[in-house]
Every structure is written in C-alpha cells, then in structure tokens.
Amino acid sequence: MDIEQxxxxxxxxxxxxxxxxxxxxxxVIMSGCGGSTGPQTGGGGGAGYSGPSVELDxxxxxxGGDGPYMVKLIERFNSQNENIKVKMSAIEWDVFYQKxxxxxxxxxxxxxxLMQSFYVPTFAARNIVMPLDDVAQSMGLKxxxxxxxxxxxxxxxxxxxxxxxxxxxxxxxxNKTVMEKGGLDPDKPPQxxxxxxxxxxxxxxxxxxxxxxxxxxxxxxxxxxxxIPQFGGSLFNEDLTEATINSEPNLEVLTxxxxxxxxxxxxxxxxTDTDDTAFQNDKDAFMWIGPWQIxxxxxxxxxxxxxxxxxxxGAEKGTWAGxxxxxxxxxxxxxxxxxxxxxxxxxxxxxxSAEWAEAGQVPxxxxxxxxxxxxxxKEQNVFAEELPYVHFSPKLPGFDDIDRNALAPALNQxxxxxxxxxxxxxEANERAxxxxxxxxxxxxx
Amino acid sequence: MDTRNSGGLEAEAPQYxxxxxxxxxxxxxxxxxxxxxxVPYLILFTVFVLIPAFFGIWMSLHQWDYFAPVKEWVGFxxxxxxxxxxxxTYELFWKSMAATGKFTLYxxxxxxxxxxxxxxxxxxxxxxxxxxxxMYFAPxxxxxxxIGILWRFLLDRNVxxxxxxxxxxxxxxxxxxxxxxxxxxxxxxxxxxxWTLGFxxxxxxxxxxxxxxxxxxxxxxxxxxxxxxxWHVTLPGLRPVLLFVITVTxxxxxxxxxxxxxxxxxxxxxxxxxxVMYIAEEGLRNYRMGSAAAMSYVLAFFLVVIxxxxxxxxxxxxx
Numbered sequence: 001m002d003i004e005q006x007x008x009x010x011x012x013x014x015x016x017x018x019x020x021x022x023x024x025x026x027x028v029i030m031s032g033c034g035g036s037t038g039p040q041t042g043g044g045g046g047a048g049y050s051g052p053s054v055e056l057d058x059x060x061x062x063x064g065g066d067g068p069y070m071v072k073l074i075e076r077f078n079s080q081n082e083n084i085k086v087k088m089s090a091i092e093w094d095v096f097y098q099k100x101x102x103x104x105x106x107x108x109x110x111x112x113x114l115m116q117s118f119y120v121p122t123f124a125a126r127n128i129v130m131p132l133d134d135v136a137q138s139m140g141l142k143x144x145x146x147x148x149x150x151x152x153x154x155x156x157x158x159x160x161x162x163x164x165x166x167x168x169x170x171x172x173x174x175n176k177t178v179m180e181k182g183g184l185d186p187d188k189p190p191q192x193x194x195x196x197x198x199x200x201x202x203x204x205x206x207x208x209x210x211x212x213x214x215x216x217x218x219x220x221x222x223x224x225x226x227x228i229p230q231f232g233g234s235l236f237n238e239d240l241t242e243a244t245i246n247s248e249p250n251l252e253v254l255t256x257x258x259x260x261x262x263x264x265x266x267x268x269x270x271x272t273d274t275d276d277t278a279f280q281n282d283k284d285a286f287m288w289i290g291p292w293q294i295x296x297x298x299x300x301x302x303x304x305x306x307x308x309x310x311x312x313x314g315a316e317k318g319t320w321a322g323x324x325x326x327x328x329x330x331x332x333x334x335x336x337x338x339x340x341x342x343x344x345x346x347x348x349x350x351x352x353s354a355e356w357a358e359a360g361q362v363p364x365x366x367x368x369x370x371x372x373x374x375x376x377x378k379e380q381n382v383f384a385e386e387l388p389y390v391h392f393s394p395k396l397p398g399f400d401d402i403d404r405n406a407l408a409p410a411l412n413q414x415x416x417x418x419x420x421x422x423x424x425x426x427e428a429n430e431r432a433x434x435x436x437x438x439x440x441x442x443x444x445x
Numbered sequence: 446m447d448t449r450n451s452g453g454l455e456a457e458a459p460q461y462x463x464x465x466x467x468x469x470x471x472x473x474x475x476x477x478x479x480x481x482x483x484v485p486y487l488i489l490f491t492v493f494v495l496i497p498a499f500f501g502i503w504m505s506l507h508q509w510d511y512f513a514p515v516k517e518w519v520g521f522x523x524x525x526x527x528x529x530x531x532x533x534t535y536e537l538f539w540k541s542m543a544a545t546g547k548f549t550l551y552x553x554x555x556x557x558x559x560x561x562x563x564x565x566x567x568x569x570x571x572x573x574x575x576x577x578x579x580m581y582f583a584p585x586x587x588x589x590x591x592i593g594i595l596w597r598f599l600l601d602r603n604v605x606x607x608x609x610x611x612x613x614x615x616x617x618x619x620x621x622x623x624x625x626x627x628x629x630x631x632x633x634x635x636x637x638x639x640w641t642l643g644f645x646x647x648x649x650x651x652x653x654x655x656x657x658x659x660x661x662x663x664x665x666x667x668x669x670x671x672x673x674x675x676w677h678v679t680l681p682g683l684r685p686v687l688l689f690v691i692t693v694t695x696x697x698x699x700x701x702x703x704x705x706x707x708x709x710x711x712x713x714x715x716x717x718x719x720x721v722m723y724i725a726e727e728g729l730r731n732y733r734m735g736s737a738a739a740m741s742y743v744l745a746f747f748l749v750v751i752x753x754x755x756x757x758x759x760x761x762x763x764x
Binding site: 097098101102104105126127128212215216217267268269270271272274277278398400401404405409412413416418419431434435438441442 | 625
C-alpha cells in the first residue's frame with residue numbers, strides 16, 4: 001500500500017529551517033498560531049480545474065481494509081487530472097483527531113480531510129474546518145440527492161461543514177453455521193425483538209452463547225444509540241441543552257441489553273474485538289455492527305454468513321449511523337488554486353463513490369446508489385435499505401467527550417454486571433450535564 | 446558467590462599520575478570543553494524539556510485551547526477546580542491519581558525485589574548464564590504496543606490461552622483478567638513486572654559487579670555466612686544502585702499509560718484509567734490544555750516529594 005505517512009514527508013531545506021526557527025521560538029508558535037484568520041469560505045465550482053499544477057494532501061483515518069480502495073480511487077483521479085496530484089495519508093482515527101488541529105495550527109495541515117460525521121460539530125465550533133455552503137452550492141450538491149439525515153449530519157448551526165461521502169448504519173450479521181447448529185433456519189434471521197430473544201433462547205439450549213456483546217467504547221455506544229430510537233429515547237433534549245440519558249426508554253434499552261448478558265445469551269466480559277473472533281470461528285451467531293465488516297468476513301472462505309436489517313426491538317425500526325464527511329481545514333493563507341482543485345477532487349470522488357462502496361460503505365448520494373454498480377453489491381444494499389430510519393449521533397460540539405467519559409463507562413459497567421442499569425444511567429446523566437456545561441464554556445465562551 | 450580468582454583485579458587497577466604542569470592558554474579551553482560537548486544535548490533539553498516545563502505553568506493559568514484565538518486568563522482556576530469536590534474533573538482526576546497510586550504501590554516493591562533476586566542468581570557462574578541474562582532482558586526490548594496486544598489476547602476471558610490452559614488443569618477458567626476487579630490489577634502489575642524486570646536486573650547486575658570482591662573475602666574470613674554477607678556487604682554496596690532503581694521505577698510506574706490503554710482500556714468503568722491517561726484525554730482529546738497542564742503539575746509535585754523522600758532515606762551517610 002502506498003499510503004504515505006505525513007511524518008515521512010521530506011522537508012526542503014527552507015522548510016526545515018523555518019520549522020527549526022519556530023521550534024526555537026517555542027512560545028511564539030503556541031500563542032501565535034491558528035484561529036487568527038477567522039472563517040474563510042471558498043468559491044467556484046467543482047467541475048474543472050485548469051490552473052497551475054497543485055499538490056494536495058488528503059488526510060483520513062482509513063487505516064483498515066477500506067484504505068486500499070481509496071488509494072485506488074485516488075490513483076485513478078490523479079491519472080485523469082494531470083495538474084492535480086493528491087497524496088493520501090492514513091492516520092489512525094484516534095490520532096488523526098489530535099494531529100489535525102496541531103498540524104493546522106503550525107500551518108502544515110492538509111488541504112482536504114475526511115472526518116467521521118460525529119466529529120464535525122466539534123471541529124466546526126473550534127473553527128478548524130471551513131464552512132462549505134458555497135462550495136456545496138457551486139458543486140451543484142443538493143439535499144435531495146442525499147438522504148436528509150445524511151445531508152444534515154454534515155451541517156452545524158445552519159452552516160455546511162462536511163460533504164458526505166458515505167453512510168454506515170448498524171445492521172445484524174448472522175452466522176449461518178451457528179444458526180444451523182442451534183436448530184434455527186439460517187435463511188430466516190430474526191426480524192423482531194421477540195424473534196431475536198427466542199432465537200437466542202434456542203441457541204442457549206444448544207449450549208451456544210448466541211450474541212457476544214462487546215461492552216467497550218465505541219461499539220457499545222453505537223449499539224446503544226441504535227436501540228434507543230426504537231424505544232423513543234434520546235441522549236439529549238431537542239435543543240441539546242440537557243442530557244436525557246437516564247430517561248425511561250433508555251433504561252428500558254439498557255435493561256434489555258444487560259438481561260441478555262445476565263441470561264447467558266452473551267458471555268460475560270467480552271474483550272474488545274473478541275466478538276469478531278467468536279463470529280469468525282463459528283462460536284457466535286449474531287453481531288450488530290456496521291458495513292465495514294462486509295469485506296472482513298469475505299476473506300474467510302469457510303465462513304457462512306448473512307446480513308439483515310436490525311430487528312425491530314422497540315416500537316419502531318431504527319438504527320444508528322455514521323458517515324464519512326469531506327472537510328476543508330482552515331488554512332492561514334488559503335491558495336485559491338488549491339481550494340478549487342480540492343473541490344474538483346471532492347466532487348469527483350463523490351461521483352465515483354460506487355467504487356468506494358466496494359470497500360463496504362453505502363454511498364451518500366442517491367444518484368450513485370441507483371447505479372447498476374451499486375445495485376449489484378448485495379450486502380451493501382441491505383444497509384442502504386435502512387436509510388429511512390437511520391439516526392446520527394447528537395450534533396453537539398464536544399459530544400466525543402460526553403460519549404467517552406459519561407456514556408461509555410456507564411454502559412461498560414452495566415454490561416459487565418457490576419452496576420445496576422438505573423444507577424449507571426443516573427450517574428452518566430449527571431456527568432453528561434456537567435460536561436455539557438464545561439463544553440459550552442469551551443466552545444461558546 | 447565465587448570470589449576466589451578476582452582478588453587480582455585490585456593490583457591491576459590503573460595508577461593515576463599527578464598531572465604535569467599545563468601549557469599556558471590551555472586552561473581556558475579545558476574549562477569550556479565539557480560545556481561545548483554538552484551543547485547539542487542542552488539545545489534539545491532546552492527546547493523539549495525546559496521551555497515546555499515552564500511554558501506549561503503559563504498554560505495552566507489559562508483556559509488554553511491552542512486553536513482558540515483568545516486564551517482566556519483564569520489565574521489559578523484550573524488548579525482550584527482540581528481541589529473542588531463535586532466537579533467531574535475533580536472526580537475523574539483524583540480517581541485516576543488513586544489508580545496511579547495503587548499501581549505504583551503494587552508494582553514498585555515487586556520491581557525492586559524480583560529483579561534483585563534474579564540479578565543475584567545471574568551473577569553466579571553457571572552454564573548458560575549469558576542465555577538466561579538475555580532471556581530475562583528480552584521482554585524489555587518489546588514495545589508497549591506489542592506486549593499490550595499480546596497479553597490482551599492471551600488473557601482474554603472467553604478466547605484467551607491463559608484461561609484455556611487453566612481449564613485444562615482443572616482450575617477456574619472464566620477469570621476476566623482484563624475487565625474485572627481485582628484481576629485487572631493483577632494483570633497490569635504482572636505484565637509490567639514481566640516486561641520491565643530485565644531492565645532493573647541489568648542495573649543491579651552492573652552494581653553487583655562493582656562491589657569490591659575483597660570485601661566478601663574479608664567478610665568470609667570474619668566468619669560471615671551467606672545471609673550476613675548479603676546484608677552487610679551486598680546491600681550497602683548496592684545502595685546508590687538501589688536508590689536509582691527505586692526512583693526510576695517509581696517514576697515509571699507513576700507515568701504508566703500504555704498497559705492500561707491497551708490491556709484494560711482504563712476499565713472496568715474507569716477503574717484503571719491512570720493519571721497520565723486522563724491528562725492526555727483532557728488535553729489532547731478534549732482540548733482543555735490549561736486544565737491538563739495544571740493536572741500535570743499536581744502529579745509532578747507528588748513525584749518530586751516522593752523522590753526527595755526516597756533520596757533522603759537512602760542517601761549514603763557522609764555524602
């Protein structure tokens with residue numbers, strides 16, 4: 001894979017000297033950097049670029065199996081656009097979100113980046129990424145070509161910051177071998193909560209723990225967020241000023257989940273990623289997870305599996321989803337040529353996202369989902385079917401903090417059966433409200 | 446311990462001659478030379494240690510987000526928050542400090558004593574001595590990411606080898622090594638001891654070889670047994686080494702990050718989230734660098750106090 005790490009980039013002599021000088025003046029770079037430019041917006045269309053040759057850095061967190069697909073797309077783009085050269089750097093998401101702001105603040109940030117939708121509000125509020133309303137407009141992008149929920153996920157406070165590339169809802173994977181072993185029909189996966197529980201019950205009678213629930217962030221949080229809309233629950237009130245984590249429907253969801261562990265349908269203390277291992281080795285019948293798992297399962301020739309829409313456990317169908325969004329980081333000195341070329345690139349990838357769908361994701365654009373190329377991807381279309389009832393994470397700057405420090409520890413302890421669901425959610429709610437107050441000070445103060 | 450053949454070393458120790466009168470002019474050069482040699486290091490030290498250390502104080506007095514155009518001056522508010530019960534920062538910070546303290550308390554005694562025993566054994570003459578020295582040191586050359594992922598799989602409750610073999614032996618085979626109390630502590634301490642004991646053992650070994658063999662001979666002549674020789678010759682001889690090992694081990698344990706991050710992910714809940722983990726979280730993920738800087742100074746304060754106490758108690762008399 002020719003994914004370039006930004007650290008390996010060769011410095012020219014002049015660049016090297018300037019970095020050295022900045023480091024020497026340590027205090028100055030820290031206090032004088034970033035933010036001073038204020039919001040900038042781009043203009044022009046995404047159709048073509050005829051200016052001088054430009055080189056664009058494109059950062060993302062595609063370090064997994066989807067990275068090579070993006071690299072292939074970029075190679076094709078580069079060969080078709082001789083005056084634009086895009087260089088991709090894949091950096092583990094966790095590190096990416098820390099590295100991006102610091103790189104931008106010393107003027108070494110990329111021209112284009114890909115970001116998970118639930119981070120967009122934080123980066124928008126911190127003024128790290130540019131508003132892209134006019135970009136979207138000049139590219140001719142319309143909400144109607146994207147599912148409203150997906151399109152909305154890239155906006156914050158009435159402004160657009162992200163151009164959605166794809167969408168990845170949670171769905172139900174099932175291991176046909178295990179289902180058969182448990183006396184279940186491998187072609188009839190459960191579609192309701194009752195069917196699901198009775199399937200688990202039957203598996204249990206055969207000595208199989210049918211659904212390994214991983215109690216760690218982020219998967220546990222996404223599972224919880226998949227279920228609460230089904231029960232009419234939410235994490236916050238409408239205007240995101242108060243946490244509603246300990247509301248009645250949420251408690252119902254968490255109790256349903258902990259009962260699955262308590263009843264022995266899931267092993268206790270499932271370690272991170274060991275649910276994958278169990279599913280892959282025909283020990284686990286079900287997995288609720290996103291479409292990135294498609295290609296992972298496909299590499300195991302003996303694995304008999306299928307995927308279906310999430311069971312309707314609550315009053316209505318619903319599932320959590322995330323989306324990769326293109327963003328344009330703020331530059332201290334925005335080069336209009338680079339900006340124009342970036343738009344061309346973003347537009348081109350979006351139009352060719354049926355190929356990206358082969359990596360496992362569902363394209364954000366309806367026009368792409370209607371193409372023959374996408375229609376022929378069987379598993380991906382199951383995920384596309386869920387689009388009418390997908391729910392994204394709350395569009396709250398600093399949500400990540402609340403997710404990891406309030407919600408995830410509560411879910412973790414409840415599913416490890418070391419804390420009652422009710423007291424776990426109460427504590428999470430109290431913490432979330434405190435963090436909400438802190439983040440208001442950080443992002444609005 | 447075999448000391449019979451090494452008495453001759455004494456006689457071969459180099460004899461220092463009194464320096465001859467120096468040529469005029471070279472005195473000045475001699476004064477500057479050591480400093481010139483230190484310049485490259487001092488530059489790095491200044492840029493990466495000294496400036497950040499003092500700059501951090503400045504940061505801790507602000508609501509510091511390096512991307513925000515204005516860094517609001519808050520005085521000692523960041524510190525005050527750490528001492529105000531009821532806030533979430535207070536709760537999580539002191540919880541992480543307590544976790545760090547626990548880990549240090551459990552791991553340091555083991556990391557001081559076990560490597561010493563190993564060093565004493567490895568200091569004997571026996572076949573395969575070099576092989577065992579290398580084996581004990583081997584885990585230390587692995588990165589924390591390697592040992593973290595390795596042990597996470599080995600110790601997994603449901604699919605790990607450790608529980609599998611315990612089951613084969615008829616022992617309890619459903620211990621949640623990485624996600625239940627108190628097992629998480631046993632895991633973290635055990636893995637850390639296995640991983641780092643080689644380093645301390647090598648330091649001890651060097652210290653042991655520095656002890657004048659004539660002292661052992663003298664002790665033997667005086668009728669001291671093995672234990673008395675250890676207590677009255679080896680231990681006093683190792684005092685400076687011991688001071689070094691204890692100080693370095695306390696600091697390393699108090700800065701523990703990777704093992705918790707990879708093996709237990711700070712869990713269950715946040716029971717094993719260490720101070721450094723929480724500081725990194727606060728500063729780098731939640732962009733509250735002022736608050737994170739304040740926490741670092743509180744942690745540093747504790748470490749300085751402990752190091753001073755350590756030094757006072759173990760300092761050699763007359764030094």
